[in-house]
Amino acid sequence: MMNAPIRIAIHGGAGTMPKRLMTPEIEAACHDSLQLALQAGYSAMAKGGTAVDGVEAAVRALENAPMFNAGKGSVFTNKGQHEMDASIMNGETLDCGAVAGVSNIKNPVTLARCVMDNSEHVLLLNDGAEEFARLHNIVFEDDDYFFTQLRYDQWQKAMKKKITVLDHVDDKKFGTVGAVAIDAKGNLAAATSTGGMTNKLYGRVGDSPLIGSGTYANNASVAVSCTGHGEFFIRQVVAYDLHCLMTYKGMGLEEAANHIVHDKLKPIEAEGGLIAIDAKGNICLPFNTPGMYRGWMKSEADYFTGIY
Amino acid sequence: MMNAPIRIAIHGGAGTMPKRLMTPEIEAACHDSLQLALQAGYSAMAKGGTAVDGVEAAVRALENAPMFNAGKGSVFTNKGQHEMDASIMNGETLDCGAVAGVSNIKNPVTLARCVMDNSEHVLLLNDGAEEFARLHNIVFEDDDYFFTQLRYDQWQKAMKKKITVLDHVDDKKFGTVGAVAIDAKGNLAAATSTGGMTNKLYGRVGDSPLIGSGTYANNASVAVSCTGHGEFFIRQVVAYDLHCLMTYKGMGLEEAANHIVHDKLKPIEAEGGLIAIDAKGNICLPFNTPGMYRGWMKSEADYFTGIY
Numbered sequence: 291m292m293n294a295p296i297r298i299a300i301h302g303g304a305g306t307m308p309k310r311l312m313t314p315e316i317e318a319a320c321h322d323s324l325q326l327a328l329q330a331g332y333s334a335m336a337k338g339g340t341a342v343d344g345v346e347a348a349v350r351a352l353e354n355a356p357m358f359n360a361g362k363g364s365v366f367t368n369k370g371q372h373e374m375d376a377s378i379m380n381g382e383t384l385d386c387g388a389v390a391g392v393s394n395i396k397n398p399v400t401l402a403r404c405v406m407d408n409s410e411h412v413l414l415l416n417d418g419a420e421e422f423a424r425l426h427n428i429v430f431e432d433d434d435y436f437f438t439q440l441r442y443d444q445w446q447k448a449m450k451k452k453i454t455v456l457d458h459v460d461d462k463k464f465g466t467v468g469a470v471a472i473d474a475k476g477n478l479a480a481a482t483s484t485g486g487m488t489n490k491l492y493g494r495v496g497d498s499p500l501i502g503s504g505t506y507a508n509n510a511s512v513a514v515s516c517t518g519h520g521e522f523f524i525r526q527v528v529a530y531d532l533h534c535l536m537t538y539k540g541m542g543l544e545e546a547a548n549h550i551v552h553d554k555l556k557p558i559e560a561e562g563g564l565i566a567i568d569a570k571g572n573i574c575l576p577f578n579t580p581g582m583y584r585g586w587m588k589s590e591a592d593y594f595t596g597i598y
Numbered sequence: 599m600m601n602a603p604i605r606i607a608i609h610g611g612a613g614t615m616p617k618r619l620m621t622p623e624i625e626a627a628c629h630d631s632l633q634l635a636l637q638a639g640y641s642a643m644a645k646g647g648t649a650v651d652g653v654e655a656a657v658r659a660l661e662n663a664p665m666f667n668a669g670k671g672s673v674f675t676n677k678g679q680h681e682m683d684a685s686i687m688n689g690e691t692l693d694c695g696a697v698a699g700v701s702n703i704k705n706p707v708t709l710a711r712c713v714m715d716n717s718e719h720v721l722l723l724n725d726g727a728e729e730f731a732r733l734h735n736i737v738f739e740d741d742d743y744f745f746t747q748l749r750y751d752q753w754q755k756a757m758k759k760k761i762t763v764l765d766h767v768d769d770k771k772f773g774t775v776g777a778v779a780i781d782a783k784g785n786l787a788a789a790t791s792t793g794g795m796t797n798k799l800y801g802r803v804g805d806s807p808l809i810g811s812g813t814y815a816n817n818a819s820v821a822v823s824c825t826g827h828g829e830f831f832i833r834q835v836v837a838y839d840l841h842c843l844m845t846y847k848g849m850g851l852e853e854a855a856n857h858i859v860h861d862k863l864k865p866i867e868a869e870g871g872l873i874a875i876d877a878k879g880n881i882c883l884p885f886n887t888p889g890m891y892r893g894w895m896k897s898e899a900d901y902f903t904g905i906y
Contacts, residue, residue, distance in 0.1 A: 384833045390698075390803075391723045411802045412832045415699045416724050418801025493726025494719045495698075502810045502835035524720045525692045527810035530835040534842035 294476040295588065298331040299573045300324065300348050302358045302583030303465035304517045304563040309580070309598065317597065320357060320583060324595040327351035328587040331469055341479035341513070342380050342403065344471035349376075349399040349481045352467035356438050358583070359465030361397055362431075363438050364485025366445035372436045374485050375499035376402040381478030381507035388499040391416040394436075396429040399483045402499075404428060412501065416493075441488070448489035465583075466498055468515025470507070470567045478513035478569065480505050480529075487520075496520020502530035509569055511536045512543060517582065518555070518562010526554060532566060543568040551576040602784040603896065606639040607881045608632065608656050610666045610891030611773035612825045612871040617888070617906065625905065628665060628891060632903040635659035636895040639777055649787035649821070650688050650711065652779035657684075657707040657789045660775035664746050666891070667773030669705055670739075671746050672793025674753035680744045682793050683807035684710040689786030689815035696807040699724040702744075704737040707791045710807070712736060720809065724801075749796070756797035773891075774806055776823025778815070778875045786821035786877065788813050788837075795828075804828020810838035817877055819844045820851060825890065826863070826870010834862060840874060851876040859884040 302324060307316075331348030335341065353361025364372040376398035377388035387406025390413065395401050404426050405414055414422055423430070466484035473479075482505045484498040497504035497520040504520070506529035507513035514529045523529075528550060535546035547566050555562060556578040563577025565584060575584045585595035610632060615624075639656030643649065661669025672680040684706035685696035695714025698721065703709050712734050713722055722730055731738070774792035781787075790813045792806040805812035805828040812828070814837035815821035822837045831837075836858060843854035855874050863870065864886040871885025873892060883892045893903035 386833055391726075409800075410829065411800070412829045413803045413808075415801035415803055418699075418799065422800040491726065492717075492719070492730040493723035495721045495723055500721075500808060500810075501832050502808075502838060506835070521718065521720045524809050525694055527814070527835065527838040530810060530838055531842070534839070534846055538842055538846035 293474055294472060295571055296332060296335045296472065296474055297567060297571045297573060297586065297588050298328060298335070298344050298348060298469060298471040299565045299567055299575060299586040300327050300331065300352065300467070300469045300584065301515065301517050301563070301565045301575070302352055302467050304577045304579040304582040305561060320597055321595045323352070323355040323357060324583060324585040325593070328585050328593055331471060332587045335471065335473045339473070341471040341473040341477045342378065344473060345469040345479045345481040346378065346399055346403050348469035349467055349483050350397045353397050353399060353483055358467045359485040360467040360483040362436055363441060364436055365441050365488040368489050368491045370445070372485060373493070374398045374483070375495055376481070376483035377499045377501060377505040378402045378406055378481040379479065379501060379505055379507040380406070381509045381513050384508065386412055386501045388413045388501060389419040390495045390499040391493055392419045394430045394432065395420065395423055396431045396435070399481050401428050402481070413499065444488050466517040468517060468565060470513040470515055470565050472567055472571050476569065478507045478509050478567065480507040480513040480515045482515045497523035497528070500524060502527050504529060506530050506533055508533055512566050512568045514564055514566040516562060516564045519560055522555060522558060522560030523562065526560070528564065543572050543574050547574040547576050551578050601782055602780060603879055604640060604643045604780065604782055605875060605879050605881060605894065605896050606636060606643070606652050606656060606777060606779040607873045607875055607883060607894040608635050608639065608660065608775070608777045608892065609823065609825050609871070609873045609883070610660055610775050612885045612887040612890040613869060628905055629903045631660070631663040631665060632891060632893040633901070636893050636901055639779060640895045643779060643781045647781070649779040649781040649785045650686065652781060653777040653787045653789040654686065654707055654711050656777035657775055657791050658705045661705050661707060661791055666775045667793040668775040668791040670744055671749060672744055673749050673796040676797050676799045678753070680793060681801070682706045682791070683803055684789070684791035685807045685809060685813040686710045686714055686789040687787065687809060687813055687815040688714070689817045689821050692816065694720055694809045696721045696809060697727040698803045698807040699801055700727045702738045702740065703728065703731055704739045704743070707789050709736050710789070721807065752796050774825040776825060776873060778821040778823055778873050780875050780879050784877065786815045786817050786875065788815040788821040788823045790823045805831035805836070808832060810835050812837060814838050814841055816841055820874050820876045822872055822874040824870060824872045827868055830863060830866060830868030831870060834868070836872065851880050851882050855882040855884050859886050
């Protein structure tokens, strides 16, 4: 049994608010929330938990923080609802679980893990996923829990500007959350959770619940969680692309991750970023937006949080 | 402008009925349906249509044939409904569209194409996708249209055997359909459509509507459509894996496709197969099941259909 160094990295979404709107109070609150999430994930593994436990704990903390677009604080759909997506993957076994379009689930990442652990399926949708959640005693919250004034105002603004425009939403607030980790046995895991796009229509789903696009983990290479304009991340199969560039092409983590974010995504105006941790514990957090809420922790005393 | 040879390949699912149950009548009907679908796809391209037109036409024909598990003839869910998934991808532009969990849509592949052509999104779910379909005059059919005695009997049998078993369905009739094509300009496209698993629960979705897992097309390498036990195809990101093995590792189509189906999927008991066509027009149809309904057409006079 290995005793590798425990490490975790997280994101709270690429595409942060412009610097001119940022106040010292909001900035401090963001750093605090990121630090709490890192601590939650790190502690879970320090107590003997797996990398899966670590990423689940970190993403739960980010879902519970109202400032990020996942769990509490999720954006409003066109109908004034909250439809959330999440996924999780175990790099040791390649087991994975995901849910898309779920409402009233307090922690979608925990439901995704429940799908992974307690069903033979990978991806469950909407009320089917909620039915599965009830059978497994997953925690539900009423609509009020998910309400935040900021997201409501953003929705109202998007509605007013775009009320007759059916297929274009330009309020591209991301704020998806995610975590990647390596545990003491050297196993990798990744998880992602999101409330999707403000004012979204038609049950639109982005890359967050899609294994290979928004989330991927494989002990042979890397654990990765993505954030950005989801449609591009689906077309480019971003998360699995990182694995393939490392495994088939022999690129290192840094080279492969930067190649994807800056050379492949940036030229096609695919805004976003990713967080990744490789089998040796190297961490890479590239993004092509002005900022990405992010952080990593290598020990209780050695950690980083950043926004721009 | 190139004037490349038009080619198309199709599948009607890996995991065919056992040879001992096959009658000459059923066998002939299968070959006829496959040939009609090949003809539909080939003709669309011969008349100047694109590879996208070709795969859409072929998959529509397979959806309309009641023997395959897609469109008419889709299997029953646990609640006696039909929930269908489909996806399509353009290898020239990497544009793609997909729908999951849709009911009463006559041709899910055409709805997936409509998402690709008329929205900025890739994947729409359930009633959101149906709302989008109504806005774009997609053809709906009532429940009776989708009823087939065979699928009803299979559902009743699955219900009886497994009524208290929530997460395991061993009636692994696949019968997903798909097509890949190269048009006269040398552009590639792929499409996949399915009714999912008999007696499926909780809005389960397999690989068919997932870009990179069940469907992928890229002029740089290959167009591919998968069929089989979807959860494994999601974990292995099979369709994009074929692209990566060819592009990053330099494998030829035959070597890469056989490697995936026989060396990667077979050892983990992931039953299924795929159809693929590369940028040079080479066709490969590997499967690790006793059979796969399949076929290809290189000209009106040069075609093949097979079951075992």
